[in-house]
Amino acid sequence: MSQEKTAEINLVVSGRYLVTDSQNVLEQENISVAVSKDRIVEIGDNLAVKYPQAQCLSHAHGLIMPGLINTHTHAAMSCFRGLADDLPLMEWLQEHIFPREAQLTSEIVYQSTLLSLCEMIRSGTTSFNDMYLFAKDVARAAAASGVRAWVGEVLYDFPSPNYGELENGFTYTEDLFEQYAGDDLITVTVNPHSVYTCSPSLLERMAAQAEEKQALYHIHLAENQDEVHTCTERYQCSPVQHLETLGLLNERVVAAHGVMVTEEEIKLLVERRVKIAHCPESNMKLASGVAPVPAMLAKELVVGLGTDGSASNNDVDMFGEMNSAAKLHKVDQMDPTVMNATQTLHAATLGGAAVLGAEAAIGTLAVGKKADLIMLDMNQPHLTPVYNPVSHLVYTAGGGDVFHSVINGQVVMENRQITTLDEVAIFTEMKRIGEMIQRMGQ
Ligand SMILES: [Zn+2]
Incomplete structure (x- = not known):
């Protein structure tokens, strides 16, 4: 486990599986990623206990992976x-x-x-x-x-x-x-x-x-x-x-x-x-x-x-x-x-x-990289049992299994609730636009 001496930890994401990249998977209770501002600063065991002041996104069956x-x-x-x-x-x-x-x-x-x-x-x-x-x-x-x-x-x-x-x-x-x-x-x-x-x-x-x-x-x-x-x-x-x-x-x-x-x-x-x-x-x-x-x-x-x-x-x-x-x-x-x-x-x-020429900043979960990560709920019929998490991610999981998302250290979705956008307003507006687009073809 690695750590970088840094400023305040704002966020801890904690689950059961950690896919740091396509070839490295850890399975461990309360395996966690700690974020300070926009970056990952620590990956380790039960960091929510170590940083009790930080916001915590946690799930007993969560799989944490790069966005x-x-x-x-x-x-x-x-x-x-x-x-x-x-x-x-x-x-x-x-x-x-x-x-x-x-x-x-x-x-x-x-x-x-x-x-x-x-x-x-x-x-x-x-x-x-x-x-x-x-x-x-x-x-x-x-x-x-x-x-x-x-x-x-x-x-x-x-x-x-x-x-x-x-x-x-x-x-x-x-x-x-x-x-x-x-x-x-x-x-x-x-x-x-x-x-x-x-x-x-x-x-x-x-x-x-x-x-x-x-x-x-x-x-x-x-x-x-x-x-x-x-x-x-x-x-x-x-x-x-x-x-x-x-x-x-x-x-x-x-x-x-x-x-x-x-x-x-x-x-x-x-x-x-x-x-x-x-x-x-x-x-x-x-x-x-x-x-x-x-x-x-x-x-x-x-x-x-x-x-x-x-x-x-x-x-x-x-x-x-x-x-x-x-x-x-x-x-x-x-x-x-x-x-x-x-x-x-x-x-x-x-x-x-x-x-995109951004492999030094994103694409894997590692200390020093930007905190762009998602968590999936693995406690579901189509994801049980888990022999090989990477297999599930490619052959079984769907977008609907993602329930937390963090980009550049900001929580953009928590428990499937988008925090940055007003979905109801967007859907309403799009229905109106849909009718307009339909008429364009007439
Ligand atoms: Zn195209």
Whole structure:
């Protein structure tokens, strides 16, 4: 057990199982994590007794683990959940999503992001990487919730319902960087939508902005066969080769999907230190294909998990995403040994942190790291008996099993009650927005 001499202990979280990372599990009565301000300062036995003045979140059958990290989502798309399903990607986008996105407002994005944040907190996500329109409203919602967020305004060649002409998109992003400079919870990123919606010059200009700001370059890449066809027609090469030719593959790139990548391209992505946000449920629902994640992991490419938006998933529950990821690769490879529980939990925690360049701060529970942690109630029929907690986390648990959540040392959910957001007000507002969105299609 380790300890750091520090200031006052504000919070002690105490349970029966402690998953410090995907490979280390302790089982012990009253195993505890002590938090001072935003950091973990001590891990040990029965710390609630040692620090009686601290707030205590305790459960006799509790499992304490790092909060889950969603490396690719569009939180505000919760407003389109279930609006149109079971359609080919282009028909879905062009007939149902794009016409409505064109009518989005700052307020719809703010409220819809709040709704997703409620769902994220309730299902154990403590960090998310978002790409969407009206990113200032996404950031404002994230800040209100206390959830750690990477946020960027999506840019493409055509005018945006948010900023209008492309040039204004750069100014908007500049404002975001200024507004959140040095913020503890919000990190601003640069978000070109994709190689098929952004010209080479736009991709290059945004890369220069990412370089100047030392920011992540978050892009959809090699999502499906259509993207490869379009790219091949226009540039005579694959999406990955296109970015390579432009000299844009580097350690800042967070590539969402990476479904259509060859063995050679995986090697190139490793060499260029590109990171992958793997979104298996979205890839399944839109029939995009299966990302070669076992091959990526074998070559030590950094892979995190993401839900993508709620219109193509249709939720942001990272426990569900782990379950799907582990099973999808087994059936795809016809090999039950691939994408095992440890690898899958790693992708949803420390792997995700590494995708975001934040592995020194989050992704595991250790003294000195940020206090981003969740507790699950293991005293439930589907989680009994417990032979291997990591197996349960990947194959059995769901977001509804999470009952406490702490982010940056702040308790954001206690006994399944969100402390930072008014859920009743958000649901009421979203019902009104839902009716509005329904009418947009008429
Ligand atoms: Zn996406």
